[in-house]
Amino acid sequence: MTGVRLAFDPGQGRTAVPVRSALIGLILSATAVAAAATFGANLLHLVHTPRLYGQDWDGEVDLGFGTITARQFDRLAARVPGLTGWTFGVHGTVQIGRDVIPAIGLAPGRGPLTSPTLLVGRPPRSPGEIVLGTSELRRAGTGVGHSVRVAASGRRAAPAVIVGRAIFPFFGQGSFTPTDLGEGAVVPAATLAPQASAANGTGYNFVLLRFAPGPGRAARLAAFRRAMEPFCATVEQPTCLIINQRPNGATNYARIDATPEVLAGIIALLGLAVLGQFAMASARRRRRDFAILKTLGLLRRQLTAVTAWQITALTVLAVAVGLPLGVAAGHWAWGLFAAEVGLSSSAITPLLLVILAPPAAVLAANAIALPSGRYAAHRNPAAVLRAE
Numbered sequence: 001m002t003g004v005r006l007a008f009d010p011g012q013g014r015t016a017v018p019v020r021s022a023l024i025g026l027i028l029s030a031t032a033v034a035a036a037a038t039f040g041a042n043l044l045h046l047v048h049t050p051r052l053y054g055q056d057w058d059g060e061v062d063l064g065f066g067t068i069t070a071r072q073f074d075r076l077a078a079r080v081p082g083l084t085g086w087t088f089g090v091h092g093t094v095q096i097g098r099d100v101i102p103a104i105g106l107a108p109g110r111g112p113l114t115s116p117t118l119l120v121g122r123p124p125r126s127p128g129e130i131v132l133g134t135s136e137l138r139r140a141g142t143g144v145g146h147s148v149r150v151a152a153s154g155r156r157a158a159p160a161v162i163v164g165r166a167i168f169p170f171f172g173q174g175s176f177t178p179t180d181l182g183e184g185a186v187v188p189a190a191t192l193a194p195q196a197s198a199a200n201g202t203g204y205n206f207v208l209l210r211f212a213p214g215p216g217r218a219a220r221l222a223a224f225r226r227a228m229e230p231f232c233a234t235v236e237q238p239t240c241l242i243i244n245q246r247p248n249g250a251t252n253y254a255r256i257d258a259t260p261e262v263l264a265g266i267i268a269l270l271g272l273a274v275l276g277q278f279a280m281a282s283a284r285r286r287r288r289d290f291a292i293l294k295t296l297g298l299l300r301r302q303l304t305a306v307t308a309w310q311i312t313a314l315t316v317l318a319v320a321v322g323l324p325l326g327v328a329a330g331h332w333a334w335g336l337f338a339a340e341v342g343l344s345s346s347a348i349t350p351l352l353l354v355i356l357a358p359p360a361a362v363l364a365a366n367a368i369a370l371p372s373g374r375y376a377a378h379r380n381p382a383a384v385l386r387a388e
Contacts (some may be wrong), residue, residue, distance in 0.1 A: 026318035027325075030361070034326020034353065035333065041350035042334045043253055052344065053181065053250040054116040054169035057087075057208045059221060060242045061228060064173060066235030067203025070109065077110075079227050082212045082220035085111025088204040091173040092192035094130070094185050095151040096140055101132075102178060103152070103185040104171050105192035107204070114208045115186055116179075119344055120144050121164025127191050131164035134342030135182035152187065153194035160187075167343060169245035173205065181249040182342020249341060315365040319358050327354070 046052045061068070070088060077083050086109040094103045106115060106123065115123040115131065121144050124131055130150055132140070140148055144165050149157040166186060172178030189204070211220045225241045232240040331347040338345045 023314060023318060026314065027322045030318050030322025030357075031326040031329060034323050034357070035329035036326075037350055037353050038327050038330025038347070039333050039337075041353070042330070042347050045348055046343065047246070047250055047253055050169070050244070050246070051117055052167070053247055054167035055245045056117045057114050058211045058217070058243075059209045059224070060245060061207040061209065061240050062242050063205055063232075063235050063240055064237065065205070066237070066240075067205060068207065068231065069203045072203075072231070073109070073207055076227055076231060080220065080224045082216065083209065083224060084212050085109070085114070085210040087114040087208040088189065089206045089208060090189050090192050091171065091176070091205045092152065093176070094187060094191070095157070096136070096148050099136070099139055101136055101185045102171065102176065102183070103187055103192060104179070104206075105187050105189035106208075107189035109207065111210065114210060115164075116166040116168050116184070117344075119165045119167060119342075121162075124163055124186055124188050127188055128158070128160050129163045129188070130160040131166050131186040132162055133168050133179070133182040133184045134165060134339075136185065137162070137165060138182075150187075152191050155194075165342075168247060170247045171206075171245070178248065180247040311365050311368075312362055315361050316358065319361050323354065323357055 050056075061073075073086070073088070077086065088107040088109050090105045090107075092103050092105060093100050095101070106113060113123050113125075118131070119134070121131065130148070137143055142148055142162065144162050147159045147161050150160040151157040164186075166184070167181060168179035168184035170178050170180070171184065209224070211217050211224075221241070221243065225239060228241055229239065232238065327349055331349075334347040335345045337343075338347075
């Protein structure tokens with residue numbers, strides 16, 4: 001019993017430091033893995049959720065430089081079941097100070113006015129109102145509820161009240177700069193009508209569509225595509241129905257959406273390496289304890305179980321502390337990222353990570369520690385005690 005007491009006595013300095021340093025290393029690893037995985041889950045959620053990158057509708061009729069009148073579209077829409085509402089729009093630009101901003105002008109069609117996803121406020125309803133992206137508000141040094149001087153369609157700059165802050169999907173026309181997440185403006189179609197008609201003629205450049213929800217949505221979209229094909233051909237486009245308006249910013253994030261997971265995997269391997277080193281060091285430092293226990297009658301499998309339980313307890317403690325810290329850190333990091341690029345700061349928690357991480361960590365830790373436990377259990381106790 002003296003040997004056992006000395007092995008766990010912090011004053012002896014033989015095992016206290018390795019246990020403490022291993023526990024700190026494992027907690028840091030668990031925290032970093034959970035933070036990276038949480039951030040990655042939110043990035044993946046953004047890339048595959050249209051509403052989060054600004055597309056708050058089911059599809060868009062995009063005619064480029066072509067136009068369609070309200071009467072023409074009403075005739076086409078009458079042949080399509082399940083189309084519940086639409087909003088007309090034109091492309092253009094507005095100028096605030098020296099900044100030229102890509103803009104869209106919206107006009108009611110059927111049902112409520114559809115606009116890019118609003119983070120704050122409401123869509124513009126009169127020529128004296130405007131909605132801006134987060135980046136545009138930051139550059140202008142202003143916010144929702146304030147006024148800015150806006151120039152559009154060759155007119156002099158006039159005051160406009162900022163009635164909302166929005167996330168922008170891709171709205172582009174030819175080689176003009178498209179909208180992108182926090183970059184863009186929404187105004188009433190009347191504000192952009194003079195420049196739109198001068199460039200494209202009378203009518204609207206695009207229509208935002210809403211379909212009835214349910215399992216038949218894909219069939220309704222296909223029926224609408226067929227109904228639009230003859231008109232699309234008149235503007236020299238094989239199809240003018242767009243389902244995905246993912247902006248360039250979100251598209252770029254899609255290319256790196258696996259990076260946080262790869263980083264989390266690397267950090268997890270480093271954590272397992274720390275655990276493996278601790279298991280080997282522990283087996284060496286506690287060889288006298290194992291020799292005494294084996295002399296007292298413990299079997300090899302029981303000695304291996306002692307090591308397994310030690311590793312399990314250490315891993316469970318590290319995960320119990322590191323997992324919630326990591327999820328909180330991931331939410332914090334996502335909030336900073338979202339505020340910078342103009343997204344919603346609300347974050348999701350990857351439930352699979354929370355559910356699977358503890359058992360996976362325990363299994364991996366025991367797999368890493370098993371060789372060290374077997375080595376300690378198979379050593380000759382007489383040789384160990386003579387060496388001590």
